[in-house]
Amino acid sequence: MKTYIWTFPTRVFHWLLAFSFAVAFFLGGEEEFLNLHSALGIFIGILVVFRVIQGFTGPKYTRFRDFPVSPASIRLFITNMKQSKAMHPGHNPLASLVMFSIFIMAFLSAISGMLIFASGDTGIFGFRLLEVSDPEIFEEFHDVVVHLFLILVVVHLTGIMADALFHRENGTIWSIFSGYKRIAAVPATQNNFQRVFSIMWFVIPIIVFFYVLKFQETPVGEKENTEKVSDNDKDED
Ligand code: HEM
């Protein structure tokens, strides 16, 4: 029996997050792509803030109250996986823990990235917002959280592979493409509020992404030089 578990917005969110994380991570540290990197990072941050709101307002299985993270649920999952799976058609207890950690790490990656710029003279803000004695501390923090994020993605993919290997019958891996799992459960449905919310969920981060990309048209690092050159021009006049 097939049941609809992941609604369309959840699947769009998943693939936007996966794709933008992969590109942002790959471009991280590449000076000439820092503009695209930071725009993608901010995009991820906003996407995840909306996902957290959806955790309180969204359809069944995406709500955090459907994330079984109590010690009793985790114990049952480890000792009697079959019964646990029947009880939790959405994320299983361990997957729920990984999902929460991914949301936190994605948010911290975006915040720490912005702090690097806020404590320097260049980048999205174009001027120094924060005075700190050692601005490199934010680079180190960013470095740590983005790598923790990567580790969580590897754990997530390992979990998905294990599920595909040992519980092929549930079709979990395909559920993130089609929305359906081969499991008997109450299907997920969306109300009008959730539909309108989903439009904002994707439109707002996309607008901010292009805004940040445009705002930073002058490559990071060159902005300061451009400003200095135009100041000199003014002096000559
Ligand atoms: C950078 C890569 C990826 C990231 C950051 C990521 C992150 C996530 C997140 C946050 C969720 C929870 C969705 C939600 O509740 O809103 C999720 C679920 C899921 N992901 Fe990924 N994912 C990635 C790659 C992949 C890939 C390559 C696959 C393989 C097809 C995959 C398969 C799944 C599946 C099947 C679920 C649902 C799991 C369940 O039923 O508990 N993910 N992923």
Ligand code: HEM
């Ligand atoms: C949310 C997803 C993000 C991911 C996965 C990510 C990933 C990375 C990675 C892998 C590096 C290279 C780190 C190293 O090897 O030292 C890096 C560096 C950097 N990122 Fe991000 N980043 C994200 C968001 C952001 C944001 C939102 C900004 C700015 C608004 C930003 C600004 C920077 C800067 C300035 C560097 C260079 C730091 C240095 O020189 O050490 N990042 N990022």
